[in-house]
Structures are given as C-alpha cells and as structure tokens.
Amino acid sequence: MKLLVLSGLTCDQGRRRVLDGIDLTIRAGEFVGLLGRNGAGKTTLLRAAQGLIPAGGWSSLADMPAHERARMAAFMPQGREIAWPMSVESLVALGRIAHPDAAGAADLAATERAIAALDLGALRHRPATGLSGGEQARALIARALAQETSLLLADEPISGLDPAAQIRVMRLFAALAKDGKGVVASLHDLGLAARHCTRLVLLEQGRIVADGAPSKVLSARNLAQCFGITAQMTQTADGLSFQVQDVTEPH
Numbered sequence: 001m002k003l004l005v006l007s008g009l010t011c012d013q014g015r016r017r018v019l020d021g022i023d024l025t026i027r028a029g030e031f032v033g034l035l036g037r038n039g040a041g042k043t044t045l046l047r048a049a050q051g052l053i054p055a056g057g058w059s060s061l062a063d064m065p066a067h068e069r070a071r072m073a074a075f076m077p078q079g080r081e082i083a084w085p086m087s088v089e090s091l092v093a094l095g096r097i098a099h100p101d102a103a104g105a106a107d108l109a110a111t112e113r114a115i116a117a118l119d120l121g122a123l124r125h126r127p128a129t130g131l132s133g134g135e136q137a138r139a140l141i142a143r144a145l146a147q148e149t150s151l152l153l154a155d156e157p158i159s160g161l162d163p164a165a166q167i168r169v170m171r172l173f174a175a176l177a178k179d180g181k182g183v184v185a186s187l188h189d190l191g192l193a194a195r196h197c198t199r200l201v202l203l204e205q206g207r208i209v210a211d212g213a214p215s216k217v218l219s220a221r222n223l224a225q226c227f228g229i230t231a232q233m234t235q236t237a238d239g240l241s242f243q244v245q246d247v248t249e250p251h
C-alpha cells in the first residue's frame with residue numbers, strides 16, 4: 001500500500017533550487033533511511049512533503065486537508081525546542097490531538113504505549129523543558145508515536161542519543177515497519193542505517209542519486225561521491241556491518 005507519493009517535488013530557497021524534482025513512493029512495511037551530506041536537502045524534503053514549506057510538484061500528503069494529514073502522518077522535527085514547561089506525559093499526549101473522536105481510554109492507552117516504548121516512565125512527571133537533549137528527543141519521538149499514524153517522518157531522530165538509545169529507536173522503527181507502517185528517517189549514522197533500514201534514499205544537492213537496498217546504495221562509488229569517504233561493508237549473520245574507514249577529500 002502506498003503511504004506517500006512525491007512527484008517532481010521542488011523547493012527554492014531564495015534563488016537556489018534546494019530540492020530538484022523528487023520522485024519518491026513510500027509503501028507500508030518500509031523503513032526508509034534518508035541520507036546525504038549536510039545541506040543535501042533531507043529536512044527540506046521532509047517538510048515540503050508535508051506542505052510545511054512552499055514547494056512545486058506534487059505530494060500526496062501536502063494535498064490532504066490538515067486534519068486528514070495529521071491522521072496519516074506524524075512528524076518529529078529536527079529542531080527540538082519545547083515551548084512550555086509541560087510534563088513529559090502531557091507532551092506525549094499532545095500526539096493525540098489529531099484524534100478528536102477517539103475515546104479518552106484509547107488516547108490514554110496510546111500515550112502509555114508511547115511512554116513505555118521510549119522508556120520514559122521515570123521521566124513522565126518532569127517538565128519536558130528540563131530534560132537533557134537526548135531525553136527531549138525521546139519524548140518527541142514518543143509524541144509522534146502516540147499519534148498512531150500509518151506514516152512516521154522523523155528528522156534526525158537519533159542524533160544526540162546515547163548508543164543504546166540509538167539502537168533501541170532504530171529497532172522500534174524497524175518493528176513499526178514490520179507491523180505494516182511506513183517510516184522515513186533522515187540519518188547521519190550510516191552503520192545504523194545499513195543495519196536497520198529496509199531501504200535507503202541518498203540525496204545530493206536536492207536530487208535523489210540512489211534509492212534501494214542498503215548494500216547497493218552504500219556502494220564505494222556513492223560513498224566517495226556523496227560523502228567523500230571510504231568504508232568497509234560486510235554481510236554478517238546479524239545483518240549488514242558497515243564501518244567508515246577514511247575521508248577521501250581535502251577539507
């Protein structure tokens with residue numbers, strides 16, 4: 001089942017074209033890692049796909065009425081500012097705003113599931129503004145999870161998390177995809193992307209330059225061209241193992 005279709009999506013910032021003709025379809029069951037250097041266009045793509053910034057071309061999501069979109073897709077933005085000193089559990093419960101006709105019990109249950117999934121039980125009564133950066137990230141992922149949408153869009157969800165929390169979040173996203181949801185996450189950790197994503201989409205200067213299985217997208221050629229690095233990749237019994245070896249470009 002198609003959850004998101006982008007066709008010829010473009011976005012300009014000033015006189016620069018920062019997203020240039022993106023054609024992309026996300027289906028149920030996929031955990032898609034959105035990769036690319038700083039400035040490649042990952043955040044712009046995630047925002048333009050939702051109609052949060054002006055864009056050309058077509059997005060199935062941006063085309064929906066706002067209330068339908070909120071039932072279809074949850075978004076964890078890259079900027080993690082939390083405006084009010086509300087408790088962590090109240091912040092997570094905000095994910096339920098898109099479900100005005102859900103029973104109170106269903107809202108509570110979804111909030112509790114999200115709190116448990118992100119291991120926030122011990123923090124639930126703390127003001128969200130007083131959390132560490134990584135704890136705030138987990139609370140915002142939980143808020144998106146509580147929305148219980150078919151599609152989850154997450155902008156650098158694991159940056160700033162400790163190693164165990166990063167792996168837990170990647171496993172959680174992989175499990176959501178296995179359950180039939182779709183997840184698109186921009187990521188800078190190529191090793192975790194290789195290990196956990198079902199599909200990788202590589203952006204360069206606002207264009208998709210590779211799209212497919214992790215072992216194909218993380219080819220030596222793509223790594224050199226799009227990241228200026230070399231890496232060693234081996235298939236192990238546990239999955240794909242990926243280790244960056246060197247930088248191939250002068251700074």
Ligand SMILES: Nc1ncnc2c1ncn2[C@@H]1O[C@H](COP(=O)(O)OP(=O)(O)OP(=O)(O)O)[C@@H](O)[C@H]1O
Nearest residue numbers: 013014018036037038039040041042043044045186
């Ligand atoms: N509001 C803005 N005004 C001007 N330029 C912008 C604006 N937003 C984004 N850009 C430019 O658009 C390009 C793509 O930015 P974007 O944030 O999408 O990159 P990214 O791939 O998410 O990068 P990062 O990995 O650093 O988060 C960059 O060159 C950026 O400088």
